[in-house]
Amino acid sequence: ARVIVDTPGEALRAAVHEGLYLVKPNLRELSDLADHDLKEEAQQEAAVMDLVHRENCQAVVLSLGAAGVLLGSASGCERFRAPTVPIVSKVGAGDSTVAGLVLSLARGRSLHEAVQFGIAAGAAAVMTPGTELCRREDTERLYERLIGAETAE
Template sequence: MSGLIATLTVNPALDIAAQATSVRPGHKTRTFGERYDPGGGGINVARVVTQLGGKALAILCSGGVTGRYIEDMLSTAHVPTRSIRIDGVTRISVTVRDQSNALEYRFVPQGPELTAKDCANILNVLGELEASWLVASGSLPPGVPSSFYREVARIAAERGMRFALDTSGGALAAALGSGIDLLKPSLSEFESILDEKARTLMSRKDQAVALVRSGAARMIALTLGSAGAILATEEGAVELPAIPAAERTGVGAGDSFLAGLVLGLSAGWSSETALRLALACGAVAVRSTGTAQVDRAGVEALVGPVPCG
């Protein structure tokens, strides 16, 4: 389906965000201002793409009451979904912001264990998918082999879809060189790939381009937090500074960045213009509360019209 950005979330979560006057060990922490959001990397990407007027499809594993609640929230947000039933119960993640020191505490379960049948069901769904892009984002839960995203990349290539990946650890290492069109590592993930530190902006740009030329991925979007981001291709690297924003949360900011980047690239924007849109999405996300709360008006106030709607 032309223009459709499909996302895959193997390990979604019901995200609860709250505030507390202070967080102290051994004491009961009373929270307030609770917010509930559907979470997980791919889900966040699909939500932001939809908010910006793009066409998205969120493919997710769903189990138990929490899984159904996530589906209901996505339906309310008008995000098209394709759910893959699992026997386990979808996890709940909790983020608490301590008002006394402005620190954020995040509690993230590993998620339910998936079976070989569950993994096969996911791949079967992808094998029938028609989309311009497939974005796989997030961790792999127990039971899913670290090579899983290599299989996803293979199917994307067979189906003529461009493939974007945002993951970490063994799943990231195993996926390198598998035909990834866009890889989005953080600095720590990038350094884990290199097995060395990337201390300066110039070295990071050079190393990102070298990694692309090695065949790890066709494009690498290296996010650097308050230092901005780098988008590297075989031809070279574009670097842009972060857009200033009063940070209230970091939850879903990287996913929001990825949503903007893929949306811009899918519209045929230049690398620099798409990167600017990505940074705007990330800036709006961090200044909001909850998970990946990005609105089109907020983004367009920073970069002008987005390429949809």
Template structure:
């Protein structure tokens, strides 16, 4: 089976993949006819985007998750052309189609279809694939769990990974994120809105975000990376707070930028960098991604170049290990 003959540093899990159709228009005007100068189709889904970026960054990776129908086969074929090792579970139902509309001013509108239903037997096949990861390597749990599936799925996967000495990264939202946190993944990457939703109140300032991050640390998380878009990144551990500032970049497409950030973080762990430098690489990867169309991933060379202009400042974290509201 594809992917089982190699020892990946990362296996990415995408339970809700999609074919991403990205349409560029000057201005989106509801109810009007639009002339479309550019249409792009990409294999999509958060974990798949992470796998594409890791491949570009020369990090050994296997992509797994759920695919189905002609769209699912198209995704598998495209990943094969990219040289990405894969080990998907195939469903009878069709993989969804997501439509992303980007405007000249950078505004993004998204239309995401619902994912196919998933049976328990198919989740068990996913668990078998996750068991291939060796101690010290990573499982990246990316995106929402499908509706109808037990929302403790990520939590159970994290518990089993810990028992084998495997590290876990959780980049999700909703109930899957909330339940997954209870198992204490090694790294989580919420954005401001996701962290606020988990914490139960709006977190606007850096100081408020640190309070939310410390509540995550209280659940056993080792690294919290809060993505703040063009405002940069906030990284929090029990010992330190890192504020990362990124250069102004003209955005072609923000789709998948957070997934590139995740890949940049994993690249830093692969290269055994200290956390401050891991954050620098992650921020550089996310920044580089907004300069590419659709979910096309930036090159490793572009990431290294942008990393030179990333600023990372740090201070001691006076951590309050109270779980907060969760």
């Protein structure tokens, strides 16, 4: 079984010590876990890789909000940009990101593809009002946009 955790505080601290398939902290949560600010990209990458190597997390998906995601794994670190979308509400963006990741992994996609689908789901969620989660059609459209942008680079 693959264990995926998205939780703050002491629960996060306890969970990473158990060894996980994937953990998805945001920057504040990872800073708290590392016990120092992570303002610089190099600091973020070091903290993510520390979880991969020292805490035995196979993958760390650091949510950076509008700046995208930092993925850390045994292969190293990779940054993913988030698409620019109109922001209606940020509520549920993290949950939608995790849902997109889990769905994509369950469908047999690679971790790289799953992260992109998760980013698309999180971006789709900020386009919805209140506590409404992402919409399938928005998520799929944004995912295709991310794939297209990656291919163009």
